[in-house]
Amino acid sequence: MKQSIQYIVLLVFFLVNPLSNQGQQVLEKPRSANQTLAGPDEQFGALFEAVQLKAVFPDSKTFADCIPKFLPETILANYETIRQRRDFNLKEFVLQNFLLPIKPSSGYTSKAGQSAQEHITDLWQVLTRPTTPHPKPGEQVGPLIPLPKPYVVPGGRFGEIYYWDSYFTMLGLRASGQTVQIRNMVDNFAYLIKTFGFIPNGNRTYFLGRSQPPFFSFMVNLLSEVQGRRVLINYLPQLQQEYDFWMDGKDQLTAQHPVHRRVVRLAEDVYLNRYFDDKQTPRPESYREDVQLAKRVKDPKVLYQHLRAGAESGWDFSSRWFRVGKSLQTIHTTDFIPVDLNSLLVNLEQTLAEAYRMKGNETQSKKYLQLAQQRRDAIQSYCWNAKSQFYFDYDFVARKPSTVYSLAAVYPLFVKIATSAQSMAVARKLEQSFLKPGGLTTTLVRTGEQWDAPNGWAPLQWLAIRGLRNYRQLPLANKIKTKWVNENLRVYKASGKMVEKYDVISTAAAKGGEYPNQDGFGWTNGVLLRLLSEK
Known part of the structure; x- marks a missing residue:
């Protein structure tokens, strides 16, 4: 009951506190970062595990995205009561108690004679999702985190917004002249930062342990191309919050304790970042795959965290993260200083510097320019391989650069x-x-x-x-x-x-x-x- 109330509270919250139509501000009362919503694996426990491991659906994401028809505790009580019966059918039980996710864009094809440009222009409407309506009395809410503005999803099995995907989608929206939709999506990401303290991988409760490559500063800069550079000031609080998320724990790092969450101390006054996830459990959307892979390793929890960190990178999965050439079970994502992540954070630091300068805060502006320069120097020191003449990720645990060209x-x-x-x-x-x-x-x-x-x-x-x-x-x-x-x-x-x-x-x-x-x-x-x- 508690989780259902939390969902409804979140829905009511943004409905009565809408974002400014001009993108000037976000909600005034953020949800605390520790007030996260439970994912379906946490809500449904043994039932979720059974459905995923018995492959009731070919794609693990299907059940993760289902909407319960009844209160979770009611469904679980019924499951415990009847699951031992000889005639029990797990799939029938799921279909009786859950609504399957809808995929509106599935099977969409172009009209005869359409050019690619015309096809893509038509697809914007197909891939756009509206704001989530207020739930009816007694209506159950699934894992989708509601957003206050319309947004564009990737398509296919991906019926929610994705963080880094969205920047590249916005490039096309910009070419289509859809400034309002770009602003809507920037506002949605600002809302997520304000609500959770960071931008999740996507707007699903099961993504609340991780983010994705930090392109928010690029999104704001893209919006500024049509609304002017002063727009940076409007989103300065959220740009700062995103930076604080990635740098969380930096002040506590020492030579003896050089790592906390996403930040790594490599030397005196040298800090770079890594991909991470706070959870050490199978990813709900790939539950069966993760559990099967974990059977091959000694410590499943460590594996799960590396897999989740790989998902935060957006490169899920790649030999970039493997200890042994082609073996996913040797993944060790959190041991790497990724060259892409740290390059993106240089841009975030530079954007913060410009926004603070425009606001008249020269002290903060100079601070972030200095941090950007320090990060640039560190990337050159740790990620540039002079012998190979190429940039590589840096394995800070092994204290050597990766050998994977990417x-x-x-x-x-x-x-x-x-x-x-x-x-x-x-x-x-x-x-x-x-x-x-x-x-x-x-x-x-x-x-x-x-x-x-x-x-x-x-x-x-x-x-x-x-x-x-x-x-x-x-x-x-x-x-x-x-x-x-x-x-x-x-x-x-x-x-x-x-x-x-x-x-x-x-x-x-x-x-x-x-x-x-x-x-x-x-x-x-x-x-x-x-x-x-x-x-």
């Missing part, structure tokens, strides 16, 4: 912290090893994981193109753009769909990971439309 190396170019010589070296490696017929491959190894070869992903193509353009590496940037756009258009012409990821090597249907390739698809749409709109 497209995370384009982030320093994207945020303009590489030197001209470094940009040229990275460009050479991209052209020699990563560039394939359909665009850039994510890594150079095949592991069967979706964030490895042969797959290419829209966000990484965009980051590489923009990063190379920042350093006047225009021929290579244009070559990547042409190959990626052509591959997107080729698949669209053949299938009538935009998909989540592409096999850029053989240009066959992309595979790998825990679920089939999804169509929709938010960030593919956003990046392609942005590239096609360029003059």
Whole structure:
């Protein structure tokens, strides 16, 4: 009963305290960061475990997204009463007690003769979700965290907003001139920060242990392109809160205790960040997969935390995080200083510096400029490999750089912290090893994981193109753009769909990971439309 009340309280809260229509402010009374809502695995315990491990649904995410028809305690009491009966049917019980998630965009295809641009423009409406209506008396609420403004979801199995996906979706919204929707989504993320103290992976209760790559400062900067730079001041409180989330515990770190949550002390006055998750349990949306993998290791809790941290990275999963080449069970994400995460935090620090300067607080502005410079220096010291002439993640536990070549190396170019010589070296490696017929491959190894070869992903193509353009590496940037756009258009012409990821090597249907390739698809749409709109 307590959890149901919490859901209703949250719904009523934002309905009676709407965000400003002009994006000037967010809710005045935030929900405390420790007042998190229970996920379905916590609510339904043994029932949730049974449904997932017995594969009642092929996709673990299906049951995680179900909406209970009755109070959780009522459902659990009924389950305990009848589950021992010989004629008990678990799937029938679930269908009697839960509503299955609706996937409105599933099966959507283009109209005959539509161009890719027209298709994507039509898809904005298909992929847009409205604000959550007030629950009716006695109505149960599922794991979806309501948001105060409409938002765009990726599509397919992903019926909720995702943090880093949304920035790349917004690029397409910007190309479509949909400024109001961009502001709506920035307001939604500001609301989540105000409510929970950070932006969760997505607006589901089971995502409340982790975030995703911190693109909020880029979203605010994108909004400022149409509303002016003063918009940074409007979102300064949330930019600061996001920074505080990533740096939580920094002041308590010592040489003897150098790590707390997402921040790592590498030396005197040298602090960088890692991906992390506060929980050490199977991910509800991939419960069965996590439990089966855990049977191969000595300490399942440690494995679960590394898997969750890998999900926070957005690269779930990749050989970037493996101790042994192709083995997911050797994942050790939290041991790494990721070059992408820390590059993004440089931008956050620089954005904070500018916002404080515009507000007239020169002391804070100088503080964040100094922090940004310190982080830039640390990235160069720990993540640049002079011998290999490439950026790598740094294993701070083993005290050595990773040997996995990945497209995370384009982030320093994207945020303009590489030197001209470094940009040229990275460009050479991209052209020699990563560039394939359909665009850039994510890594150079095949592991069967979706964030490895042969797959290419829209966000990484965009980051590489923009990063190379920042350093006047225009021929290579244009070559990547042409190959990626052509591959997107080729698949669209053949299938009538935009998909989540592409096999850029053989240009066959992309595979790998825990679920089939999804169509929709938010960030593919956003990046392609942005590239096609360029003059």
